[in-house]
Amino acid sequence: MRYALLALLSAEPMTGYDAFQYFESSIGYMWHAPHTQIYAELRQMEKDKLVASEEVSRGERGKKRRYHVTDGGIKEFRRWIDEPLPPQRERDVHRLKAAYYEWGDPDAARSQLREHIAVHEQRRTEWQRLVVALKAREVPLLQHRLAKSPPEQHEAIVRFKVFAYQGMIDRATTEIEWARSGLDLVDELYGT
Numbered sequence: 001m002r003y004a005l006l007a008l009l010s011a012e013p014m015t016g017y018d019a020f021q022y023f024e025s026s027i028g029y030m031w032h033a034p035h036t037q038i039y040a041e042l043r044q045m046e047k048d049k050l051v052a053s054e055e056v057s058r059g060e061r062g063k064k065r066r067y068h069v070t071d072g073g074i075k076e077f078r079r080w081i082d083e084p085l086p087p088q089r090e091r092d093v094h095r096l097k098a099a100y101y102e103w104g105d106p107d108a109a110r111s112q113l114r115e116h117i118a119v120h121e122q123r124r125t126e127w128q129r130l131v132v133a134l135k136a137r138e139v140p141l142l143q144h145r146l147a148k149s150p151p152e153q154h155e156a157i158v159r160f161k162v163f164a165y166q167g168m169i170d171r172a173t174t175e176i177e178w179a180r181s182g183l184d185l186v187d188e189l190y191g192t
Contacts, residue, residue: 001033001037001038001041002041002045002050003077003080004023004033005019005038005041005042005045005051006045006050006051006069006073006074006076006077006080007077008022008141009051009067009068009069009073010069010073010074010077010145011141011142011144011145011148012141012144012145012148013066013067013068014066014067015056015064015065015066015067016035016038016039016042016064016065016067017035017064019038019042019067020033020035020038022141023038042065042067045067045073046067049070049072049073050069050070050072050073050076051067051068051069051070051073052067052068052070053065053066053067053068054066054068094112094116097112098182101182101186106186106189106190109182109186110183110186113179113180113182113183113186114179114183116175116176116179117176117179117180120172120173120175120176120179121172121176123168123172124169124172124173124176127165127168127169127172128169130165131162131165131166131169134158134161134162134165135158135162137158142157142158142161145157146158
């Protein structure tokens with residue numbers, strides 16, 4: 001969470017609500033976070049001097065906090081980027097259930113597999129659109145990041161974003177293929 005927020009704030013200052021909006025869209029594809037976690041982490045990051053905030057107006061009477069990354073936050077983000085991550089153990093409820101489909105109704109298995117396909121087809125389509133927009137440099141957060149970066153870094157910035165989302169597209173394609181093979185297996189074992 002901390003590093004996803006540092007990545008966002010390195011593009012431009014934003015409020016907790018702004019960060020939440022990005023977590024609901026582009027960043028959320030890689031790292032989901034509810035608003036309560038975002039606000040709590042921003043406060044902790046401010047205590048740790050990774051971000052600083054200022055009060056800004058919200059409407060006629062309201063106030064909100066806008067956060068920006070500090071030099072210490074940039075240093076910590078770079079340290080994290082350079083540090084190798086160990087492989088993480090998986091928790092995959094879909095594979096766990098699939099390993100025991102023989103206990104259930106074949107039609108329920110089919111329904112779950114079809115839903116799995118539909119979800120991943122939708123996500124893949126969203127990510128494909130995002131990749132097109134990234135390549136065209138039409139994504140607002142990317143535009144902010146490019147505006148703050150030297151022109152000689154622009155190509156790397158865009159291509160690494162595309163690389164990350166292409167990985168998500170490839171993963172979705174694999175999920176779709178896996179679920180389709182599961183449908184074939186259910187049909188083979190129980191008939192259509």
